[in-house]
Amino acid sequence: EANARWEEALDNYLEEVILPELPEFAARYFDEDKWKRDARFDGRGHSLSPYDGDEIEGQDGLYIYRIN
Numbered sequence: 001e002a003n004a005r006w007e008e009a010l011d012n013y014l015e016e017v018i019l020p021e022l023p024e025f026a027a028r029y030f031d032e033d034k035w036k037r038d039a040r041f042d043g044r045g046h047s048l049s050p051y052d053g054d055e056i057e058g059q060d061g062l063y064i065y066r067i068n
Contacts, residue, residue: 018035
């Protein structure tokens with residue numbers, strides 16, 4: 001479930017922040033898959049925990065993200 005939310009967060013960031021700011025000629029060459037690959041380098045916490053970017057694994061295999 002965390003990976004699905006992560007994918008959704010990356011898609012939303014692309015659609016709401018990055019793509020609207022690109023000039024039309026540059027948007028044609030922008031590779032969303034490569035951008036997502038690079039964005040994943042920082043881990044899920046970076047996208048899912050806007051407060052501090054941390055991902056904490058609990059004892060039951062659950063993950064904790066601080067959002068405010």
